[in-house]
Structure formats: C-alpha cells, structure tokens
Amino acid sequence: MAIDYSALYPVMVMVVFAAALPAIHAVAKSSRVLAGVSLVGIFVTMALELMYIVSGEYPAAIGGASVELLRLDVFAALFALVFLAVAFYVVLASARYVEKDRHQAEYFSLILLATAGMMVVAMAVDLITLFAGLEVASISSFALTAFRKKDKRGAEAGAKYYVIGGLSSAIALYGISLLYGITGTTNIAGINTVLAGMGSELDIALLLAIGLLIAGFGFKVALVPFHMWAPDVYEGAPDPIAGLLAAGSKKMGMVLLFKVFLVGLIAIKADWQLLAGVLAVLTMTVGNVIAVQQTNIKRMLAYSSVGQAGYMIIALAVATPYAVEGSIFHIITHAFMKGGAFMIVAALAYVALGENIANYKGLAKRAPFLAISMTLLLFALAGIPPLSGFVSKFVLFSAAIDASQIADQNWMFWLAIAAILNSALSLYYYVRVIKYMYVDEGSTKDRIKVPWSMTAAVAICVIATIVIGVWPDPVIDVCEQAARALFAG
Amino acid sequence: MIAIEYFLGLSAILFAIGAMGVLVKKNAIVVLMCIELMLNAANINFVAFSAYYGNLTGQVFALVSIAIAAAEVAVGLAIIMNLYKTRDTIGLDEVSLLRW
Numbered sequence: 001m002a003i004d005y006s007a008l009y010p011v012m013v014m015v016v017f018a019a020a021l022p023a024i025h026a027v028a029k030s031s032r033v034l035a036g037v038s039l040v041g042i043f044v045t046m047a048l049e050l051m052y053i054v055s056g057e058y059p060a061a062i063g064g065a066s067v068e069l070l071r072l073d074v075f076a077a078l079f080a081l082v083f084l085a086v087a088f089y090v091v092l093a094s095a096r097y098v099e100k101d102r103h104q105a106e107y108f109s110l111i112l113l114a115t116a117g118m119m120v121v122a123m124a125v126d127l128i129t130l131f132a133g134l135e136v137a138s139i140s141s142f143a144l145t146a147f148r149k150k151d152k153r154g155a156e157a158g159a160k161y162y163v164i165g166g167l168s169s170a171i172a173l174y175g176i177s178l179l180y181g182i183t184g185t186t187n188i189a190g191i192n193t194v195l196a197g198m199g200s201e202l203d204i205a206l207l208l209a210i211g212l213l214i215a216g217f218g219f220k221v222a223l224v225p226f227h228m229w230a231p232d233v234y235e236g237a238p239d240p241i242a243g244l245l246a247a248g249s250k251k252m253g254m255v256l257l258f259k260v261f262l263v264g265l266i267a268i269k270a271d272w273q274l275l276a277g278v279l280a281v282l283t284m285t286v287g288n289v290i291a292v293q294q295t296n297i298k299r300m301l302a303y304s305s306v307g308q309a310g311y312m313i314i315a316l317a318v319a320t321p322y323a324v325e326g327s328i329f330h331i332i333t334h335a336f337m338k339g340g341a342f343m344i345v346a347a348l349a350y351v352a353l354g355e356n357i358a359n360y361k362g363l364a365k366r367a368p369f370l371a372i373s374m375t376l377l378l379f380a381l382a383g384i385p386p387l388s389g390f391v392s393k394f395v396l397f398s399a400a401i402d403a404s405q406i407a408d409q410n411w412m413f414w415l416a417i418a419a420i421l422n423s424a425l426s427l428y429y430y431v432r433v434i435k436y437m438y439v440d441e442g443s444t445k446d447r448i449k450v451p452w453s454m455t456a457a458v459a460i461c462v463i464a465t466i467v468i469g470v471w472p473d474p475v476i477d478v479c480e481q482a483a484r485a486l487f488a489g
Numbered sequence: 490m491i492a493i494e495y496f497l498g499l500s501a502i503l504f505a506i507g508a509m510g511v512l513v514k515k516n517a518i519v520v521l522m523c524i525e526l527m528l529n530a531a532n533i534n535f536v537a538f539s540a541y542y543g544n545l546t547g548q549v550f551a552l553v554s555i556a557i558a559a560a561e562v563a564v565g566l567a568i569i570m571n572l573y574k575t576r577d578t579i580g581l582d583e584v585s586l587l588r589w
Contacts, residue, residue, distance in 0.1 A: 131557070132557065135560070135561065139564050142564050152576060153586050155568075155571050155574075158568045159569060160584075160587070162565050162569075163511075163581065166524040166565060167524055167527070169561070170524050173554060174504055177547075177550075184538070184542045184544065186546050232587040235587050236586075
C-alpha cells in the first residue's frame with residue numbers, strides 16, 4: 001500500500017535544506033551564504049504552509065484510518081508558520097552573529113532541524129509522533145545552546161539544559177506510558193474516547209499520569225515550579241538562540257500541553273482544570289516578581305517569559321475554544337515581541353555592549369532605531385494599546401471572564417484579575433529599561449553601528465507587533481479556526 | 490504468564506531510583522545514567538502493557554524511544570565532555586557561573 005506523504009512535504013523541505021548546508025559550507029565558507037540558503041529554505045516552507053491556510057485544503061493525514069499519526073490541519077499550519085517566522089528572524093540575525101565562529105553550517109542546520117521538530121509536534125495526533133518531534137527539537141536545541149564550545153557560560157548552560165531537558169522527557173515519557181496502560185492506545189483522540197467511556201471515577205494511576213505529564217511538559221514551558229533552568233539557559237546560550245528558545249521551543253511546549261490536555265484528557269478536565277489555574281497564577285506572579293529584581297537584560301526577559309507563559313496557561317484552566325483562541329493569539333504576538341527583544345540584545349551584544357541593563361543608559365542617542373524598537377516591544381509585552389500584546393491579552397483575559405459566568409467556574413474570574421495585576425506589575429520593570437535608554441545619560445554618546453541583517457530581524461518583529469496590534473482581525477480569524485480544529489480532535 | 494503487576498512494580502522502582510539519583514547525585518555522568526534508568530522504566534511499562542493488551546503500539550513506542558534515547562545520550566556526552574574541557578569538572582554543583 002502506498003502511503004501519501006504529502007502532509008510531510010514542508011518538514012521534508014526543512015530537513016533537505018538542513019542536510020544540504022554542511023555540503024554548501026564545503027564550497028562557500030561564509031556565514032552569510034549559509035544564512036541566505038537557510039532563509040530560502042524557511043521561505044519556501046512558509047510559502048507552502050501559507051498556501052494550505054489560504055486555500056483551506058489540506059493533504060490527507062499520514063497513517064491508516066485507525067492509526068493516524070500526523071495530520072496537517074489549520075492548527076498545525078498556523079503553528080508551523082509561527083515557528084518558521086521565529087526561525088526566519090533568528091537566522092537573519094545570526095548571519096553576522098556567528099561570522100567568527102567555527103561550525104557555522106551545523107549551527108544553521110540545527111536551527112532548521114529544531115524548527116522541523118517543532119512542526120512535527122504541531123502535526124502530531126499520536127503520542128509517538130508527538131514524542132519524536134519533541135525530542136528532535138530538544139536535542140537540536142541542546143546542541144545549539146552549547147554551540148560556543150570555548151564559552152564557559154555557554155558550556156554550563158548547555159549542560160544544565162541537557163540535564164533538565166532529559167529529565168523532563170523521561171518524566172513525560174513515564175506519564176505517557178501510564179496513559180497508554182490505562183487506555184490501551186496512544187492515539188490522542190482515542191485516549192479521550194476511552195476515558196470518556198470509563199466514567200468519572202478517579203483512578204490513582206490516571207492522577208499520577210496527569211501529574212507526570214504536567215511536570216514533564218511544564219519543564220519545557222518553564223512553568224513555576226519547574227522554571228529554574230530557563231534564566232540560566234537563556235543567559236548562557238548565544239543571544240539569537242535564546243530568542244529561538246523563548247519564542248520557539250516554549251511555544252512548542254504549549255502545543256504539547258494543548259494536544260495532550262485539551263484533546264487527550266478533555267473528558268476528565270474537571271480533574272486538572274483547577275491545578276492548571278493554580279499553576280497559571282503561580283507562574284505569572286513568580287515570573288513577574290523575580291523579573292523586577294534582575295539586572296541582566298537576558299535574565300529579565302527570561303523571567304518575563306516565564307510570566308507570559310503563565311498567561312498562556314490560562315487557556316488550559318479555562319478549556320474553552322475562545323480561551324484557546326486567545327492563547328494561540330498571544331503565542332503568536334509573544335513570538336514577535338519577545339523574539340524581537342532578544343534580537344535587539346543580540347545586535348547590541350554583537351557590538352560588544354554588555355548584557356547589564358545599566359549598559360543601556362543613553363541608548364536613545366547612540367542607537368535611536370534599536371531604542372525605539374525596544375520601547376515598542378516592551379510596551380507591547382506589557383500590553384499597551386494599540387500594540388499587538390494588548391489585543392491578544394484582551395482576548396485571552398476576556399475568555400477567562402466569559403467562562404466564569406458559568407456556575408462553579410467563578411474562580412476563573414480571579415485568573416483574569418491576577419493576570420491584569422501582573423501586567424501592571426510587569427510594566428514597572430519594562431519602563432525601567434526605557435527610562436535607562438531615554439532619560440539617563442550614558443558614559444559615551446558614540447553612535448552604534450549594527451549590521452543591516454540584525455536591524456532587519458528587529459524590524460520584522462516590530463512591524464509584526466504594530467500591524468497585528470492595529471489590524472488584528474485576520475489573525476484572530478485564523479486563531480479561531482485553529483482553536484476549533486484543535487477541539488474537533 | 491507473569492502478572493502485569495510485577496512489571497509495573499519493577500518499572501516504578503526503577504523510575505524512583507532514577508528520579509532519586511537525578512536529585513541527589515552531583516556527577517553529570519551519573520545523572521545521565523539515572524535519566525536513562527527513568528527512560529527505561531517507561532520502556533518496560535510500554536512493553537508490559539503491549540503484551541497485556543495484545544497490541545503492538547507499546548512495542549513500537551519502546552523501540553522509538555530507545556532510538557531517541559541513544560541520540561540524546563550521544564549529544565549529552567558531547568556536551569558533558571565539552572563542559573569538562575572548559576571547566577575541568579563535571580560536578581553539577583561546581584558549575585555555577587549562571588546564578589541569579
């Protein structure tokens with residue numbers, strides 16, 4: 001029987017380009033050529049995915065009728081686009097960032113492979129493919145984190161990320177094995193069918209499986225109390241890779257949680273909804289409170305990223321299509337806001353400006369474009385209209401309030417209140433950076449010259465943040481379709 | 490046929506030993522071996538449940554996860570070796586440049 005592999009074409013394009021890069025490196029020893037080729041690969045894949053979304057026709061799922069493994073639907077295509085967009089600006093900013101390093105071909109190759117793994121996770125409808133995609137993305141990002149072998153902090157960050165990543169995979173795999181034991185299937189929608197048929201009796205093995213899955217995937221998303229690794233790893237990793245981890249890997253973790261909990265375990269949602277709500281409030285509060293005290297810009301962004309993950313988890317606690325729509329929307333806007341901020345840090349690190357927030361004093365006069373971009377992105381992260389962060393937070397929080405109208409779900413109202421209070425708190429440490437850039441005088445007024453490729457990467461993020469903020473309707477529309485597709489199983 | 494409870498008991502003990510080891514051991518190689526124990530505990534579960542239900546999904550999953558674990562260890566050992574080269578130690582408690 002011939003299998004129709006057309007759903008995998010976008011992933012195949014990425015893998016082919018990733019495999020071709022080392023060969024190209026043998027002929028052309030320039031990081032710009034390698035980055036250019038990677039950009040072409042990413043662009044072709046984006047065009048493919050965009051074609052599917054616009055036409056609304058998707059290829060047949062891979063696998064037989066009873067054992068579907070991968071399915072490319074609007075949810076998968078939308079998330080693939082987000083991951084590809086992140087990879088696009090990360091590669092663009094890396095073109096000059098790694099120009100003096102060895103093993104450049106492997107660097108770009110690994111970025112493409114990590115993205116391909118994330119795309120597989122977004123397509124997975126079976127726990128086997130879900131786990132395989134997750135590991136492809138994780139293993140590539142371990143290697144990318146430790147990319148600068150001579151860098152002491154990079155080596156340490158790589159080792160820490162590897163130990164935590166391996167541990168979280170092992171915990172999640174044990175949870176998956178229990179889930180398979182309880183239901184006898186690894187098909188995510190099939191698990192839900194079996195659980196729905198079992199009635200509402202609480203099974204100790206099921207509770208254990210839920211706990212292990214939340215812990216295992218919680219490490220990937222950096223939920224409190226599984227977040228301790230994130231700031232260390234983001235600080236030690238090369239700057240563009242920190243952007244890839246914060247804007248790409250973390251979103252993949254959200255996809256994992258969505259697929260397993262909102263598709264596979266939705267029948268028993270009463271068992272884990274409150275837990276997810278508690279984790280959401282805990283994550284956003286701890287992330288934002290600790291971010292206030294940070295003096296290193298990358299650590300500050302890392303903790304703010306932890307806080308943002310707390311907002312996204314609200315969708316898990318509320319578990320309605322509207323909330324998931326808001327969460328997907330926030331994932332998209334966050335990918336540009338946080339990624340753009342990391343790209344600015346990368347650009348400034350490239351010209352040897354330190355990572356300390358105090359080093360950014362007087363930046364408005366030294367690099368006006370980067371300063372205004374950083375201001376816009378930080379305001380968007382805090383949720384100031386008319387930037388994209390405001391619209392996505394609005395949809396997300398109003399979904400929580402909407403769901404709290406139903407009896408015995410009144411506690412969801414407090415999720416929205418906690419999130420709004422946290423947004424106000426986060427404004428404090430974002431504005432501190434802006435004050436340093438605009439109000440304080442720096443020790444020097446020399447202009448900073450940043451390579452155009454890095455400026456372009458920042459510009460993409462800023463433009464996306466503004467455009468989505470002013471004209472959110474088409475994006476919200478696709479997010480709604482994606483949320484529906486997710487709940488349709 | 491051996492009852493499934495024995496397999497589950499074995500895998501639970503292996504998983505607990507592995508998790509304990511990750512928490513208390515400081516040597517990166519030992520931690521890596523403990524993670525392998527945890528992964529293999531899950532594999533025992535998969536194979537045991539596969540035999541119990543009489544479907545092959547669990548065995549396929551176990552094979553896939555063994556292959557993935559091998560790839561993970563290859564990258565992990567390289568990272569730990571690099572840590573030893575740059576820092577002269579693989580004690581996880583001794584590498585603490587990155588700290589709040």
